[in-house]
Amino acid sequence: MPKPSLNDLTAFVAVATHRSFRGAADELGTAPSTLSHAMRGLEERLGVRLLNRTTRSVAPTEAGFRLLGHLQPALAALDDALNGVASFRGKVAGTVRLNAPRLAAALLVRGVLPAMAERHPDVTVDLVAEGKLIDIVSGGFDAGVRLMGSIPRDMIAVPLGAPLRFLCVASPAYLKRAGIPKTPDDLRHHRCIGHRLPGGRLYRWEFERAGQALTIDAPAAVVLDDEDLMVEAAVRGLGIAYVLAPAAAPALKAKQLREVLSPWLQYAEGVAVYYPGHRKVPPALRAFLDVAREVGKRR
The missing domain is CATH 1.10.10.10 (Winged helix-like DNA-binding domain superfamily/Winged helix DNA-binding domain)
Known part of the structure; x- marks a missing residue:
């Protein structure tokens, strides 16, 4: 045969x-x-x-x-x-088109892009920051950056460092008015800020303590599809938000927000660069992935 x-x-x-x-x-x-x-x-x-x-x-x-x-x-x-033989042809050059939500784009700007500019100055990184989960192939992108759980299974993922923790946060004014929840079940009596996922469904809030795992359909008074807007809504006293720690960090530092339910928040999820495994990987993208791996190992 x-x-x-x-x-x-x-x-x-x-x-x-x-x-x-x-x-x-x-x-x-x-x-x-x-x-x-x-x-x-x-x-x-x-x-x-x-x-x-x-x-x-x-x-x-x-x-x-x-x-x-x-x-x-x-x-x-x-x-x-x-x-692997591309380096023998001389400097790597070209354009890498990336799609990422704003939070993931910020991680790239702080870590990967400076290292990329230093090591491969002839590579242009064209980064489009948007919350909507798209088909990167049909959208003309070389790669995307997402939470691991939202990456299609037919893609190859390169982790960008340690998993990120989720936090529940609310403004001091809201907590003074509505009280501080002691357990995830208490959220049923609070105003919550829902997170609309790219596919359309609401994100279910995940908690864990002493081996006990809970998943809550938080009652959403406001529903948003962008973590920065969710943090802003929480700062404005609209309710409790469930967001990744880096998104809430500036407002927490400024004491515009407070953490709640901290003992229950052990859940973390990794962020990764992903790309189609069945396509030829251009040298510029390969160089970007190599830098992303190195930066990810340092985080």
């Missing part, structure tokens, strides 16, 4: 990841009909169906999922090997 070509395997990963011949064709710069023909040829050579096709969708079969799971890291490792 002739072995499949690298082009066919790369095409399969693109189709299986996009769940669309058109999306994969846009990425690879070819026609959907060409990819469809290539996938039929690949299935014939392997003697197994890899994709279930309907008039509206494409999805991997069980065999397709298994092959995809092996190919993604293998192709990523191949890209690493090829990009």
